[in-house]
Every structure is written in C-alpha cells, then in structure tokens.
Amino acid sequence: MPSGEYDPETVEAKWQERWVDEDLYAYPERAVDPDTVFSIDSPPPTVSGSLHWGHVYGFTLQDFVARFNRMRGKEVYFPFGYDDNGIASELLTEDELDIKHQDYERREFQKLCREVTSKYESEFTEKMQNLGISIDWDQTYQTISPEVQRVSQLSFIDLYEKDRQYRQRAPAIWCPECETAISQVETEDDEQHSHFHDIEFGVADSDESFVISTTRPELLPACVAVFVHPDDDENEHLVGQEATVPLFGQQVPILEDERVDLETGTGLVMCCTFGDQTDIEWYQAHDLPLRIAIDESGTMTEEAGEYAGLSAHEAREKIVPDLEDSGALLDKRAITHAVKVHERCDTSVEFLVKDQWYIKLLDKREEYLEAGEQMDWFPEKMFTRYKNWIEGLQWDWAISRQRSSGIPFPVWYCEDCEHAVVADREDLPVDPLSDDPPVDSCPDCGNDEFVAEDDVFDTWATSSLTPLINGGWDWNPETEEMELERPELYPFDMRPQGHDIISFWLFHTVVKCYEHTGEVPFDSVMINGMVLDENREKMSKSVGNVVSPDEVLEKFPVDAARYWAAGSAVGDDLPYQEKGLVAGEKLMRKLWNASKLVESLTEDAPAEFDHDDLQEIDRWLLASLDRELEFVTEKLENREFSKARDRLRSFFWHTFCDDYLEIAKQRVRESDDPSAAYTLRTAHQRFLVCFAPILAHVTEELWRDMYDGASVHDQSWPEPLGLDADFEAGETAMAVVGALRKYKSDAQLSMNAPLDEVEVYGHVSGLEADISGVMHVESLTSTDEEPPIESVISGIDLDYSIVGPEFGSKVPDIEAALAQDDYELVDDELHVAGVELGPDAFEVNEERTYSGEGEFVETEGALVIVKNDD
Numbered sequence: 001m002p003s004g005e006y007d008p009e010t011v012e013a014k015w016q017e018r019w020v021d022e023d024l025y026a027y028p029e030r031a032v033d034p035d036t037v038f039s040i041d042s043p044p045p046t047v048s049g050s051l052h053w054g055h056v057y058g059f060t061l062q063d064f065v066a067r068f069n070r071m072r073g074k075e076v077y078f079p080f081g082y083d084d085n086g087i088a089s090e091l092l093t094e095d096e097l098d099i100k101h102q103d104y105e106r107r108e109f110q111k112l113c114r115e116v117t118s119k120y121e122s123e124f125t126e127k128m129q130n131l132g133i134s135i136d137w138d139q140t141y142q143t144i145s146p147e148v149q150r151v152s153q154l155s156f157i158d159l160y161e162k163d164r165q166y167r168q169r170a171p172a173i174w175c176p177e178c179e180t181a182i183s184q185v186e187t188e189d190d191e192q193h194s195h196f197h198d199i200e201f202g203v204a205d206s207d208e209s210f211v212i213s214t215t216r217p218e219l220l221p222a223c224v225a226v227f228v229h230p231d232d233d234e235n236e237h238l239v240g241q242e243a244t245v246p247l248f249g250q251q252v253p254i255l256e257d258e259r260v261d262l263e264t265g266t267g268l269v270m271c272c273t274f275g276d277q278t279d280i281e282w283y284q285a286h287d288l289p290l291r292i293a294i295d296e297s298g299t300m301t302e303e304a305g306e307y308a309g310l311s312a313h314e315a316r317e318k319i320v321p322d323l324e325d326s327g328a329l330l331d332k333r334a335i336t337h338a339v340k341v342h343e344r345c346d347t348s349v350e351f352l353v354k355d356q357w358y359i360k361l362l363d364k365r366e367e368y369l370e371a372g373e374q375m376d377w378f379p380e381k382m383f384t385r386y387k388n389w390i391e392g393l394q395w396d397w398a399i400s401r402q403r404s405s406g407i408p409f410p411v412w413y414c415e416d417c418e419h420a421v422v423a424d425r426e427d428l429p430v431d432p433l434s435d436d437p438p439v440d441s442c443p444d445c446g447n448d449e450f451v452a453e454d455d456v457f458d459t460w461a462t463s464s465l466t467p468l469i470n471g472g473w474d475w476n477p478e479t480e481e482m483e484l485e486r487p488e489l490y491p492f493d494m495r496p497q498g499h500d501i502i503s504f505w506l507f508h509t510v511v512k513c514y515e516h517t518g519e520v521p522f523d524s525v526m527i528n529g530m531v532l533d534e535n536r537e538k539m540s541k542s543v544g545n546v547v548s549p550d551e552v553l554e555k556f557p558v559d560a561a562r563y564w565a566a567g568s569a570v571g572d573d574l575p576y577q578e579k580g581l582v583a584g585e586k587l588m589r590k591l592w593n594a595s596k597l598v599e600s601l602t603e604d605a606p607a608e609f610d611h612d613d614l615q616e617i618d619r620w621l622l623a624s625l626d627r628e629l630e631f632v633t634e635k636l637e638n639r640e641f642s643k644a645r646d647r648l649r650s651f652f653w654h655t656f657c658d659d660y661l662e663i664a665k666q667r668v669r670e671s672d673d674p675s676a677a678y679t680l681r682t683a684h685q686r687f688l689v690c691f692a693p694i695l696a697h698v699t700e701e702l703w704r705d706m707y708d709g710a711s712v713h714d715q716s717w718p719e720p721l722g723l724d725a726d727f728e729a730g731e732t733a734m735a736v737v738g739a740l741r742k743y744k745s746d747a748q749l750s751m752n753a754p755l756d757e758v759e760v761y762g763h764v765s766g767l768e769a770d771i772s773g774v775m776h777v778e779s780l781t782s783t784d785e786e787p788p789i790e791s792v793i794s795g796i797d798l799d800y801s802i803v804g805p806e807f808g809s810k811v812p813d814i815e816a817a818l819a820q821d822d823y824e825l826v827d828d829e830l831h832v833a834g835v836e837l838g839p840d841a842f843e844v845n846e847e848r849t850y851s852g853e854g855e856f857v858e859t860e861g862a863l864v865i866v867k868n869d870d
Contacts, residue, residue, distance in 0.1 A: 006588060009557070015700050016130060024713065024714070025070075025076070037077060037489060038494075039470075039492045040078050040493065041522065042062055043501075044466065047120050047121060049092060050548070051124055054531045055549075056565070057531050059133050062133075063134055064566065065526070067693040070713060077489055078135050082142045084113070085142075085143035086143075086457075089117050092116060093116045101404035104404065107431075113144075114144070131549070132562070132696045139470070143462050144407070148462065148465075150429045151473060151474070155512060155516065156409065165357060167357050169353060171274050173395070175345065175347055176296065176349075179402060181398050182458075186342060188340070190346065191338055192338075194336070195334055196331075198211050198329070198332070199214060199220075201270075203242070204241065204242040212226070218294075218307075219275050220319065221245075222273050222275075224271055224288045227255055227257045227260050228254060228267070229257070230256050245270075246323060259278055275351070292353065294350050294352070356455075357409065358399065359511065368390055371510050375520060375524060376523065378571070379571035382499060382525070389502065389507055400457070401457065401459075405456070406456025406458075408430070410423035410428060411432060412437040414444065414450060416442065419444040419445065421437045421439055421442070421443070422438075426475075433454060460505065463505060464512040465512055465513075466509065467521040468516065471487070472485025472486050491519055493524065495521070495525045495526070496527075497528070530574075531574055531576055547576050556578075560581040560582075560584035562694055562695065563588075563645070568642055597661065602677050602681040606678050616729075616767055621655075623725035641694075655734060659738065664680050667770075667773065689703075689716075692713055700712050700713065729763050737775060739864050740857070754777075756778050757867040758865070758867070759782075759865040763861070788852050789849070791848050794845045802841040806841075816833070
C-alpha cells in the first residue's frame with residue numbers, strides 16, 4: 001500500500017533504471033505482423049552540444065504516442081539515433097578542441113570528431129533515460145557509423161543509376177565562413193541594414209551614360225552584362241550597345257530581359273557572376289562569360305584588380321569612396337533588405353561556380369506534393385508549410401559538401417577524361433581517399449590513373465534515409481535488388497519532428513524514400529512547435545533565455561515536466577512556464593493521496609461484480625468514465641494531448657475525487673458496500689492506465705504496488721464497460737453535492753455538519769440517499785416541479801456603439817431614467833426617456849429570487865432549498 005508522501009526523486013530514478021534493465025520497451029526480434037506494428041521514425045538529435053529543452057518537449061510528445069499505442073496492443077518500434085555526421089559535429093569538434101579541420105588530414109580529423117561526439121552521445125542516452133522516454137535502446141544508430149555509411153552510399157548509387165543524380169560544374173550557393181556549398185534549404189532571409197548606391201555607367205563610344213542602383217558595389221569587377229526590361233521605353237534605345245563599368249573599365253553588352261524589376265532602383269540592372277539567383281538565370285539564358293571576383297573564403301580575386309586579397313566587406317569599404325572620387329557615385333541611401341544567409345552561421349551566402357553533385361527535384365515537384373498529400377498531418381495546417389516549400393523551390397538539391405567530417409562519395413574520376421567510376425555495392429562503405437576504385441582502368445578511355453572524390457555528403461542526404469536505416473534497407477546480391485530486412489516497419493506509422501525542419505528533414509526524406517521505394521515513407525506526420533521562454537520569445541543562447549533540462553529537473557519531477565509538455569496543441573509553440581509544472585506536481589500528489597484512500601477502501605473489494613447489481617450512483621460513475629475515456633482516446637489518436645490531459649484531469653479531480661469518492665467512502669466504511677468498493681477499484685485502475693502515457697512514473701509505482709506487480713505500461717487500454725446510466729440524474733446529483741459543499745463553506749460550517757432539510761428541484765431520481773449521506777442531510781426531497789422562484793430584472797445594459805451615435809446628447813437622460821427604474825419594456829423594445837430602443841441596442845439582466853422559507857442555492861441543472869434550524 002502506498003505510504004507517506006510521494007518521493008518522485010527516488011521513485012523516478014528506480015523505474016527509469018528498471019525499465020531499461022527489463023527491456024520493457026524492446027521491439028521483438030521475431031517476425032512481426034505488419035498489422036500489429038506501430039513504427040516511429042524518431043528524429044536523431046544533431047550532436048552539436050547538449051540536449052536542450054526543445055528536445056525534451058519533442059521526445060516527450062513522441063513518448064505519449066508510443067506508450068498509448070503499446071497499451072492498444074501494438075508492437076511499438078521506437079528507436080534513437082545520434083546525428084553525428086557532418087558540419088554540426090565538425091564545428092563542435094573545432095570549438096571543443098580549438099582547432100580547424102583544414103589543419104588535419106581528413107581521416108585524422110574524423111577520428112577527433114568521433115571522440116568528441118561520443119561524449120555527448122553518452123550524455124544524450126543518459127538524459128533520455130532520465131526523462132522516462134520509452135525508447136528501445138537496442139535500436140540505436142549513429143549517422144556516421146559504418147552501417148549507416150553503407151546505406152547512404154547505397155542511396156547514392158541507386159539514385160545515380162536511376163538518373164536522379166548528376167554532377168555538374170554550375171553556380172552553387174556557397175557559405176564563405178564554412179567554405180562549403182549548401183542547399184537552398186540551408187539558407188534563410190535575414191533583414192540587414194545596407195545602402196543603395198546610384199552608380200553612373202558610361203555607354204561605349206558615346207557621351208551618354210545611365211545609372212544603376214546596387215547594394216553590392218564590390219561585385220562591379222564581376223559585371224558581365226547590363227539588362228533592360230522590354231517594356232522600358234525610356235531605356236530601350238540602349239539595348240544592343242555596350243556599357244563601360246566604372247573603376248574596372250570592362251565593356252559589357254546591354255541586353256533586354258523581362259526578369260528586370262522595373263519597380264526597384266533605376267530599372268537598369270547589372271548582371272554579375274554571381275550576385276543572386278537572377279544573375280545565374282541570366283548567365284545561363286544568355287550564355288554570358290564567367291567572371292569570378294569572390295573566392296571560396298569570401299576574398300576578392302585577381303579580377304578585382306587592386307582590391308584583390310581583401311574580404312568582400314573590406315573591398316566594398318574601399319570601392320565606394322573610390323567611386324565617389326571618380327565622380328561615378330551619384331547617391332548613397334540607407335535601406336533595410338532581406339539577405340540570404342547560411343542558417344547555421346548567419347553568414348551572407350555567395351554564388352560560386354563549382355563541381356557539385358545534385359539530386360533532381362524541380363522536375364518532380366508535383367509528385368512530391370502529391371506524396372505529402374497522402375500522409376495524415378497532425379496538425380493539418382502544417383501541410384501548408386510543406387506545400388509552400390515545394391512551390392518555392394528554385395534549385396535542385398546540392399548534396400556535396402567541401403568539409404572534412406561526413407560520409408564520402410563512393411566515386412573516383414578518370415584523370416584524363418573525368419569519367420565517373422562508382423564503387424561496387426558489395427564493397428561499401430568506402431572512402432576514395434584511402435580505398436582503390438573497383439576497376440583497374442577507365443571504362444571510357446582506358447587510362448589507369450584516377451582522382452578520388454574528396455567531397456562528402458550533405459548531412460541531410462543521410463538523415464533523410466532514417467526510415468530505410470531503421471528498416472534495414474540493403475542490397476541483396478541474390479535477387480540483385482534493394483530490400484528491407486524489416487519490411488513490416490515501412491511505411492512508418494509516424495514521423496515526429498519540429499516545424500522548423502519541415503523543409504530540411506521531412507521534405508528530403510519524402511524525396512529520398514519515394515525515389516528508392518516508390519512509396520511515401522510515412523502514414524502520418526506529427527509536427528511539434530518550439531519551446532519559448534515565459535515571454536513567448538524564442539530561446540537563444542545569445543539572448544540568455546535558454547532553459548536546460550538539468551535546471552528544470554533539479555526543481556521539478558520528470559512527470560511534472562511531462563504534464564507540462566502535454567499542455568499545448570500539437571504544432572503550436574509552447575512557452576516554458578513553471579506554473580504548468582506546478583500543476584503537474586499537484587496532480588501527482590492528488591493521484592497519490594487518492595490512491596492511498598482507494599486502497600484502504602478496497603482491500604475486500606470483489607474481483608468481479610455483476611454490473612446489473614451496481615447501485616445507481618456507481619453505474620453512473622463507471623458509465624460517465626466510459627464517456628470520458630472515449631473522448632480521451634479520440635484525442636490521443638489525433639495527437640490532441642492537451643485536450644486529453646485536461647479532460648481526464650478534470651473528471652478525476654472533480655467528479656471522482658471531490659464528489660464520488662466522498663460518497664463511496666462513506667458507503668464502504670458504514671456498510672462495506674461491495675458495489676461501491678468494486679466501482680472504486682475499477683475506476684481507479686482505469687484512471688491509472690489512462691494517466692500512464694503522461695504521468696509515466698507515479699502510475700507505475702502505484703500500479704505495481706497496488707495491483708498485479710506487472711508494469712502499468714503493459715496493461716491494455718480500457719475498453720468501454722457498456723453500462724447504461726441516467727446521466728442527467730448523476731450529473732445533477734454531483735452538482736447538488738457541490739452546491740451544498742459551497743453552502744457549508746460560505747456559512748463556515750464543517751463538511752460533517754448536519755443539514756435539517758434540503759429540497760432539490762431537479763432530476764436526481766434514485767440518488768437522494770447518496771446526496772444525503774455524503775452531505776449529512778436529515779431529510780432530502782426531490783421533485784421535477786417548477787420551484788417557487790421568481791425572475792426579476794436586475795438591470796439593463798446599453799450597447800453604446802448603437803445608442804451613442806443615434807441619440808447623442810440624450811444618452812445621459814437615458815442613463816438617469818434607467819438608474820431610477822423609470823422605463824418600460826414593450827414586447828422587444830425599451831421605452832425610456834422619451835425614446836424607443838430596438839432589441840439590438842440593449843440587454844436585459846435578470847436574476848432569480850426566492851421568497852419562501854429557507855435559503856436558495858442555484859446550481860447547474862437544479863435549484864436547491866436549504867432549511868436548517870441552526
């Protein structure tokens with residue numbers, strides 16, 4: 001029997017250890033019927049530092065789903081991954097060890113990365129176990145492990161053979177800080193202060209000139225053309241001539257193109273290789289020459305002449321005054337505009353021509369959109385973000401990165417003809433920098449010298465394979481096909497993730513898995529919001545408002561944190577507020593104390609009881625609980641955790657504890673009522689099971705102590721008992737009990753104080769004795785008749801938005817007349833102060849009064865008259 005106060009610190013640590021030791025959440029090794037599986041493609045946290053409160057929130061929501069589905073008879077597959085592959089782990093290693101990856105041979109640096117990330121991965125495991133997340137710890141993976149490297153390289157070969165991948169020397173989005181190509185999804189808009197510079201260009205072989213406005217004068221040495229809009233009548237005569245670029249002197253053609261924005265600047269635009277996406281489109285469409293003025297590190301090249309060697313920012317600071325001295329700078333004005341930056345380091349991106357590997361996206365946007373439509377979205381509104389991302393795509397997916405940490409491309413190139421040689425599947429994983437190619441000579445030209453590809457995959461090119469990694473996707477040499485070792489997992493039942501990586505992780509996973517399998521990888525998607533601070537601001541290390549899991553769990557139990565996590569509609573951002581955790585603690589104590597009382601009352605409760613013999617109040621309680629559980633079940637199915645939590649808590653706290661438990665307690669203690677004892681235990685067991693997905697630890701402690709010793713998390717989710725009951729009578733009876741309790745409290749009477757006589761005007765048929773017993777009423781009568789109650793007008797409220805404009809100066813007279821009750825209601829009109837107001841201009845307030853013997857108490861569904869001599 002539970003004794004003393006609940007000790008969450010001891011209890012939670014005990015069960016967290018036991019759950020792992022007992023392999024309580026292990027996915028079976030035997031063959032599993034696909035119809036009984038519930039598979040979760042859980043997000044592998046990036047190993048870039050410690051876990052933050054957002055991880056706690058997201059994984060706790062996933063755990064609600066996992067625990068709920070286990071109780072519904074599903075074999076739940078709930079893995080955990082460590083995303084230790086790529087730039088985030090590389091930057092962590094550089095920061096931790098105060099080194100730069102460029103100073104190390106690749107294999108040596110990767111070894112250092114593994115050493116650093118392994119420490120954080122151990123911490124991840126410990127923290128997830130300390131949160132009670134029901135992960136199967138036998139199903140873990142690292143995105144840099146040899147097994148995952150093999151899957152990632154198999155994906156490359158499969159897409160390459162399906163002609164969904166290509167290598168091309170083309171403009172790529174480039175981060176000068178990280179010195180690597182990045183994909184469109186890794187950029188974001190940053191509002192920055194800048195200047196528009198009005199710069200005068202000359203027209204070759206004439207005295208004419210024109211003005212171009214630009215925010216990037218440092219790109220002048222890269223200018224290869226000037227463009228005019230076909231509808232620009234004022235500048236149409238310039239088309240076909242050549243312009244002279246100030247300071248740098250190169251002559252470039254003046255061309256026309258409808259992509260010129262007539263509303264920005266002067267309507268004339270210089271094309272530089274490259275300043276933005278439009279420059280690239282012009283370069284390709286008009287077969288323009290290439291002038292690279294900024295290199296991989298953001299440094300000006302020899303094309304910039306005397307400015308070579310300066311950073312792009314330094315060059316701008318020198319070029320602008322030089323333009324002014326030459327007379328070419330006509331104006332300079334401050335602006336704020338959106339600049340594309342690398343989301344990881346906030347560095348403004350450049351566009352450089354590089355040999356890069358791409359996955360084709362643009363030709364299948366409609367297919368990927370249709371794939372998204374096949375999934376159930378929780379919440380449904382998040383599909384719009386997926387749809388908007390696809391519709392805004394402008395680039396194929398650049399998957400090659402010029403970094404040291406990552407999974408190598410399994411490719412070598414012929415030194416003579418650059419023919420690509422791809423590794424054999426049987427040899428994977430390979431590293432071309434240390435492994436030989438699978439052929440002795442080039443299949444195209446016969447040359448026997450090869451150059452290893454030294455780029456690595458984009459992190460997301462591997463993370464997008466998590467459903468296939470977990471499903472055991474591999475090459476079967478006998479069938480010569482890609483197959484899944486655990487096909488029952490795929491498609492996965494649920495992809496949980498944050499809304500901030502819909503375009504990163506979710507979209508790319510759909511692309512990869514759809515291309516490899518021809519199927520959508522998920523049946524459903526659950527998108528959680530972000531954790532905000534108490535002021536609803538995004539948490540940020542730089543701002544100093546980050547809340548760490550350790551900090552929270554030093555003050556509050558894990559179950560309180562889990563209760564808090566269930567407090568928001570899925571998809572919405574959730575502010576971290578301690579009052580939510582305090583409420584969770586209060587519920588835990590209420591559940592603990594109520595359980596102690598229930599056990600003391602049900603020691604002799606019958607294991608079975610004929611439901612036809614239940615007392616009316618017991619029948620009502622169990623039937624009402626069925627209705628509540630039906631609601632809770634539906635909300636959990638739809639990932640509406642807050643609605644499920646709040647409804648269950650309210651019924652348990654108020655209906656069961658405050659009202660029914662008091663009634664049943666008296667019946668058991670006074671007459672050993674078996675109907676009440678059976679109902680108490682049955683309801684209590686059902687409450688524990690239904691609270692278990694959220695309050696995982698306290699329910700486990702209570703269940704194992706009070707019942708069969710097995711885990712509450714192995715119990716079946718409650719099915720309806722199928723009882724009929726008079727719901728109206730039961731709800732009214734509980735309302736009467738609540739009203740009498742308030743009456744005693746207001747009158748400063750003990751709850752055990754007797755009441756001489758109570759008249760109930762309302763339907764409580766068959767429950768009079770229960771009301772009388774718990775509230776100590778000597779004589780209680782009930783009737784469905786109308787009570788001797790009179791409704792009187794207590795006041796009239798004016799709608800001043802109507803009365804004011806219409807009657808103006810008469811409003812004070814109207815108010816004075818109303819204050820003196822000098823008015824008349826005629827049908828639905830108000831006659832007052834010589835004017836007539838329509839029904840939309842006022843509202844009549846009424847209150848009910850009782851003029852008979854006793855005191856009148858009004859409650860929902862009934863009126864109560866208390867007659868007490870004292």
